[in-house]
Amino acid sequence: MPTRTGLGEFEMLVLAAVLRAGTGAYGAAVFGEVERTGRPVSMGAVYTTLSRLEDRGLLSSQLGDPTPVRGGRRTRIYRLEAEGKEALQRALSQLNQLLDGTDLGWAVE
Numbered sequence: 001m002p003t004r005t006g007l008g009e010f011e012m013l014v015l016a017a018v019l020r021a022g023t024g025a026y027g028a029a030v031f032g033e034v035e036r037t038g039r040p041v042s043m044g045a046v047y048t049t050l051s052r053l054e055d056r057g058l059l060s061s062q063l064g065d066p067t068p069v070r071g072g073r074r075t076r077i078y079r080l081e082a083e084g085k086e087a088l089q090r091a092l093s094q095l096n097q098l099l100d101g102t103d104l105g106w107a108v109e
Contacts, residue, residue, distance in 0.1 A: 006091065007087055007088065007091045010045070010049060011049060011052075011053060012088060012091055012092075013034050013037060013039065014030060014034060014046060014049045014050060014053060015053065015058065015059070015080060015084055015087070015088045016033075016088065017029075017030045017033035017034045018030055018050075018059060018078050018079070018080050018084075019080050019085075019088070020033050021033055023077070024077075025077060025078045025079065025080075026064065026075040026076060026077050026078070027043070027046060027047055027050065027075075027076065027078075028043075030046055030050065030078065031043050031046045034046060050078055053084065054078070057081060057083050057084075058080070058081055058083055058084030058087055059078050059079065059080060059081060059084055060078070060079050060081055061076050061077060061078045061079065062076070062077055062079075063075070063076055063077075064076070064077045
């Protein structure tokens with residue numbers, strides 16, 4: 001099976017959400033960032049995508065400290081790896097190249 005190098009739309013949103021959430025990029029925070037786009041999303045879809053992106057080496061994760069808010073349970077904190085940043089930059093660059101010179105007068109501002 002060929003190695004997948006491109007990113008899907010939802011994968012780009014999740015990577016951008018991890019980047020935006022910074023050091024607090026745990027599942028619920030990433031979910032909240034994606035939700036801000038107005039796209040309907042489920043927590044399960046976010047966790048599945050985080051796992052898939054981690055399997056591809058675009059993200060890494062580690063367990064955080066236990067918190068009283070979570071009943072002493074630990075959170076899994078996600079971090080954008082250099083390969084993930086490059087994949088996101090490449091995807092955005094490809095989209096910009098494709099749209100370069102295109103009349104986007106129909107776009108909502």
